[in-house]
Amino acid sequence: MSFIETYTPLLLSGLWATIRICFLATLLALPLGLGVTLLLRRPGRALPALARLYVEVMRGTPILVVLFLLYYGGPSIGLVLEAEPVGILGLGLYGAGYFAEIFRAGLQSIPQGQREAARMLGIPSWRILLRIELPQMLRLVTPPVINQIIVLIKESAALSIITVAELTKIGAQIANETFAVIEPYLAVALLYWLLIELIALAGHWLERKAKHG
Known part of the structure; x- marks a missing residue:
């Protein structure tokens, strides 16, 4: 029996684990990143300072260190999770720091005059955010958000170190x-490439739809 016939089901199971973990991590990272961005815009010093600290720590810490802290250090503070939930949580927290910066830049690129005009018309701040700022921001940040999702997919290979049975671990x-080394890792590389190409194509479609929508 050939290598392909023997190991394709196992490789596909690893690919599915990678897709599942990255999808759930992205679902966590996107709203968390947006929440951190909104805290950065809050008046005062304490909350923006905490939000900035979170962003800087996540952007300045390797993903492997984040995973080790959660997986091996978590039990010492009562956080006991299996390897896959740790992977989802770690990637989500890590990605949120990057998404927060992307969203912050997107909001800052919206002309200040639009906000001022809306305030002069008596529109509440929350409505300005929902109706004026967020729709424009989403159109602006689609390309960098897709790029960051691709980065998270590649970073997910680090989950193999904490025994998550994702694609790299299966390889x-x-x-x-x-x-053998060449055959399994070539197969892993090909599957990562196919997955990332699909994400990139979806991103191009979303970008075109946002521009013409």
């Missing part, structure tokens, strides 16, 4: 079983 498992 390593096959290499250990077969004593």
Whole structure:
């Protein structure tokens, strides 16, 4: 039986795990990143300072360190999770720091005059955010958001270190079983490339739709 026939189901299971984990991590990271961005805009010093600290820590810390802190350090503070939930939580927290900066830049690029005109008309701040700022921001940030999702997919390979059975871990498992290196890792690389190409194509479609919508 050929390598493809023998190991395709196992590789596909690893690919599905990668897709599932990255999808759930993105669902966590996007709203969390937006929440951090909104805290950065709050009046006062304490909340914006905490939000800025969070962004700087996440952007300045390797994902592997975040995963180790959650997986191995979590039990010491009562946080006991299986490897896959740790992967989702770690990628989500890590990605939120980057998404927060993307959203902040998108909001800052909206002309200040639009906000001032809306305030002069007596429109509440929350309505300005929902009706004026967020729709424009979403159109502006679509390309960098897609790029960051692609980065998260590639960063998810680090989850193999904490025993998550994602694509890279499966490739390593096959290499250990077969004593081959080229075939399993070429297959892993091809599957990552296909997944990222699909994400990029979806991003281009969303970008065109946003421009013409």
